[in-house]
Amino acid sequence: MSETRYTGDHEWVRVESDTATVGITNYAQEQLGDVVFVDLPEAGTNLEKGAEAATVESVKAASEVYAAVSGEVIEVNEALTDEPGLVNSAPEADGWFFKLKLSDPAELDELMDAAAYKDHCAGLD
Amino acid sequence: MRPYIWGWRPTEGVKPPILTEGGQSLRFGDRGGFEPPATQVGGAFEAPEGFVPNPMTDTPTTDTAAATEALPTPLLALHRELGGKLVDFAGYLLPVQYPAGIMAEHKQCRAAAALFDVSHMGQVELKGAAADAALERLVPGELQKLAVGRQRYTFFTNDAGGILDDLIVARLPDRLFVVVNAACKTADIAHLRAHLPDIELKPLTDRALIAVQGPKAVQAVARHAPAATDLTFLSIADMEVAGIPALVSRSGYSGEDGFEISLPAAEAEAVARKLLAEPEVEPAGLGARDSLRLEAGLCLYGHDLTPETTPVEAGLTWAIGKRRREEGGFPGADVVRRQLAEGPPRRRVGLKPEGRAPVREGAALTDSEGKTVGVVTSGGFGPTVGGPVAMGYVSAGLAETGTGLFAEVRGKQLPVTVAGLPFVQQRYAKSSATGGTR
Numbered sequence: 001m002s003e004t005r006y007t008g009d010h011e012w013v014r015v016e017s018d019t020a021t022v023g024i025t026n027y028a029q030e031q032l033g034d035v036v037f038v039d040l041p042e043a044g045t046n047l048e049k050g051a052e053a054a055t056v057e058s059v060k061a062a063s064e065v066y067a068a069v070s071g072e073v074i075e076v077n078e079a080l081t082d083e084p085g086l087v088n089s090a091p092e093a094d095g096w097f098f099k100l101k102l103s104d105p106a107e108l109d110e111l112m113d114a115a116a117y118k119d120h121c122a123g124l125d
Numbered sequence: 126m127r128p129y130i131w132g133w134r135p136t137e138g139v140k141p142p143i144l145t146e147g148g149q150s151l152r153f154g155d156r157g158g159f160e161p162p163a164t165q166v167g168g169a170f171e172a173p174e175g176f177v178p179n180p181m182t183d184t185p186t187t188d189t190a191a192a193t194e195a196l197p198t199p200l201l202a203l204h205r206e207l208g209g210k211l212v213d214f215a216g217y218l219l220p221v222q223y224p225a226g227i228m229a230e231h232k233q234c235r236a237a238a239a240l241f242d243v244s245h246m247g248q249v250e251l252k253g254a255a256a257d258a259a260l261e262r263l264v265p266g267e268l269q270k271l272a273v274g275r276q277r278y279t280f281f282t283n284d285a286g287g288i289l290d291d292l293i294v295a296r297l298p299d300r301l302f303v304v305v306n307a308a309c310k311t312a313d314i315a316h317l318r319a320h321l322p323d324i325e326l327k328p329l330t331d332r333a334l335i336a337v338q339g340p341k342a343v344q345a346v347a348r349h350a351p352a353a354t355d356l357t358f359l360s361i362a363d364m365e366v367a368g369i370p371a372l373v374s375r376s377g378y379s380g381e382d383g384f385e386i387s388l389p390a391a392e393a394e395a396v397a398r399k400l401l402a403e404p405e406v407e408p409a410g411l412g413a414r415d416s417l418r419l420e421a422g423l424c425l426y427g428h429d430l431t432p433e434t435t436p437v438e439a440g441l442t443w444a445i446g447k448r449r450r451e452e453g454g455f456p457g458a459d460v461v462r463r464q465l466a467e468g469p470p471r472r473r474v475g476l477k478p479e480g481r482a483p484v485r486e487g488a489a490l491t492d493s494e495g496k497t498v499g500v501v502t503s504g505g506f507g508p509t510v511g512g513p514v515a516m517g518y519v520s521a522g523l524a525e526t527g528t529g530l531f532a533e534v535r536g537k538q539l540p541v542t543v544a545g546l547p548f549v550q551q552r553y554a555k556s557s558a559t560g561g562t563r
Contacts, residue, residue: 033412034228036506037481037513039535055535057483059227059506060412081481 004092005108006117007068012092015108020069023096024056024087027121032058035087040076040098047071047100049107054097056087069107071100198244199333199390200397207408215307217245220410230409231416231508234379235549238339239409240400243378247310248329248387249317251301259321260294260301265436265455267446271296276359276374278444280436281316286457286464287432288439289316291424295361295374302361302372304334304385306426333393337400338383338417340552345403346373346384349396353384358553367399378414380421380551419514420507422475422546428486429473429502429516437464438518439473440546472524475544476501476515476532482539483513484532490519491531491538498523501532507548514548515541 002016010028014021029035037057047053047067054065076098080086086095102108112120195213198204204211209220219242222230233239251260257268266279276295280288290309295302305313310328317326337346346353349367353375356362361374369392377383388396400406415425424430430439435457442465449455453462478484483506490499504515515532523530526545531538 033222033226037483039482057506059231059416059508060221062483062485084481 003113005068005111005113006120007066007111008120009066009068011065011068013068013108013111014096015102015105018102018105019074020071020100020102020108021096022053022065022068022098022100024065024091025117025121026091029088029091029095032056032061032063032087034059035084038077038080038084038087038097040080041073043073043076045073046103047073049104057084065097067100068111069100069102070104071102073098074101075099198242199393200242200244200335203394203397204242204408209408209410212411214411215245217307219245220408222410222412223408225407227410227412227416228508230407230413233407234339234381234409234413234417235509236339237407238337238342238345238383238403238405239379239413240397240406241336241338241409241411241414242333242397243336243385244333244390244393245307246334247303247305247307247313248332248334249303249305249310249314250327250329251303251317251321252299252325252327253323256301256321256324257296259324260303260317261449262454263316263320263456264292264294265445265449265458265461266294267449268294268296268301270446270448273298274360274362276302276361276376280430280441280444281313282436282455282457282461283432284456285432286435286437286460288426288430288434288436289313289432291426291430293374293376297361297363297372302387309426329387331390332387333390335386335388335393335397335400336377336379336383337386337406338377338379339381339405341405342381342383343554345400345405346386348403349399356384356554358382358555367396369396371396375554378421378423379417380423380547380549381417382552382554416505416508419503419505419516420509420547420549421551422516422548424473425503434473434518435461435464435469437461438469438471468521470521471499471518472521473502473516473518474524474526475546475548476504476517476530476541477544477548478504478513478515478532479540479542481512482534484515484534484539484541488515488517488532488534490517490541491533492523493529493531495538498530509549516546519543 002014004012004014006012010025012023012025039055041053049070051067052064053067056063077096195218204220208224210222211218212221261268263281264279266277271277273296276293280291290306290313292305350364352364353373356375358375364373369388371386371388374385376385485504488501489497492498499519501515501517507514528543530541532541
């Protein structure tokens with residue numbers, strides 16, 4: 001069973017036991033436009049919550065992706081190297097960024113659920 | 126993620142842009158290209174962590190919002206209707222993109238035709254006896270030999286030979302017509318008035334400027350202005366467009382064939398709608414305008430050209446008339462002539478990053494020993510190239526095509542190669558009226 005949580009900075013975190021898959025939301029990719037490059041962390045990197053984890057580059061600008069939760073990077077989405085557009089076409093599925101082994105699962109409680117995130121986005125428009 | 130989408134991350138080593146005489150900051154406009162604007166209008170985005178607003182180019186989003194409210198162009202309602210993502214650009218509310226997106230808009234322009242609103246740019250008329258000779262006192266271009274119906278690219282220089290703005294000067298039967306960058310226009314007009322008091326100067330604030338660019342622009346525009354096909358690259362003439370008196374030039378900022386249409390603001394939306402109704406034409410925003418001009422190797426003022434860069438360093442010596450080189454008589458002529466004779470200390474070059482990571486403005490350039498040898502002044506992704514492209518300034522000895530350098534991106538040294546410009550061949554209609562140079 002998995003559950004997806006969201007940050008106010010438009011990242012999603014999908015949790016399965018002690019592993020979290022992280023990406024950016026559909027709202028975020030719509031705002032960014034065509035993604036042309038994703039600079040991913042290296043496997044083995046320990047990320048503190050809030051640290052810079054990745055950079056997503058659209059045609060015009062670079063945006064940082066911050067670690068929504070703390071943990072060790074155990075896998076990155078190599079498919080993004082050749083096909084960064086997956087972030088646009090499937091942001092919350094094949095366009096995932098990296099997987100973390102959670103070091104403090106309690107941090108998940110601070111994130112939003114889908115309904116709260118939807119309200120959050122609605123408040124931005 | 127914090128998508129500071131149209132921003133840039135400030136990097137050390139980028140020289141501050143110009144100050145007006147009173148120390149008031151200017152936001153840079155362009156010859157149409159993209160300026161990372163201060164405000165994501167209507168958006169709710171934050172700058173990246175550690176983002177320090179550049180007081181020269183970035184407007185605070187809140188406290189002085191009222192004082193810096195972006196102005197509408199005559200096409201604002203149309204941009205909204207078309208779903209344009211609006212930003213404050215050089216003080217004007219303009220679309221950075223439409224729903225199609227920058228990539229599609231860019232490709233549309235290269236494949237067919239795209240319509241851009243460039244009404245933010247400054248349009249100025251100069252009249253008076255010997256206005257051409259007078260204007261030559263401020264620019265190094267050969268204007269006295271400029272034929273009626275022709276236009277020429279030149280730049281205002283300062284006493285150090287630095288570039289205050291770049292502009293296009295056109296000669297019409299009874300006047301000179303000048304187009305300057307949006308963010309510089311107030312300063313440019315003050316500069317003209319201060320130095321050319323005997324010339325009658327009229328800013329055309331009640332006119333829009335619409336660019337239709339692309340290999341099929343000529344077909345689309347000709348349906349509404351048959352006389353447009355008689356123009357060749359850098360020619361200009363008064364003619365009706367869809368029945369509206371307009372001033373049409375065959376020029377642009379995309380590297381493609383195309384037109385710029387100056388027309389009364391009140392008629393602009395109706396004409397734009399007619400042009401957009403042509404099957405070849407789709408709207409495009411500032412984002413595509415920037416990626417198009419970058420691939421075409423064209424400079425963006427405030428970025429690739431500044432008061433600290435000379436025309437010789439910028440590789441724009443082709444725009445300095447032969448007589449002007451010999452006679453001087455423009456601000457900074459001594460510096461320019463010395464650099465022409467002895468070579469400049471640094472040169473503007475194209476830069477092709479290896480790999481896929483874009484290298485953006487402000488990135489430091491280093492040699493193989495780690496010594497800083499230059500800086501990137503424009504950079505991004507080139508949709509037609511299909512990869513990252515950039516330009517910047519490097520020490521003159523490293524400006525040769527093929528030279529390997531490194532660009533610092535997020536603490537990593539990414540290999541880049543000095544490349545010839547343009548990245549995408551310019552396709553102007555230089556010879557035949559209807560064809561191109563394709």
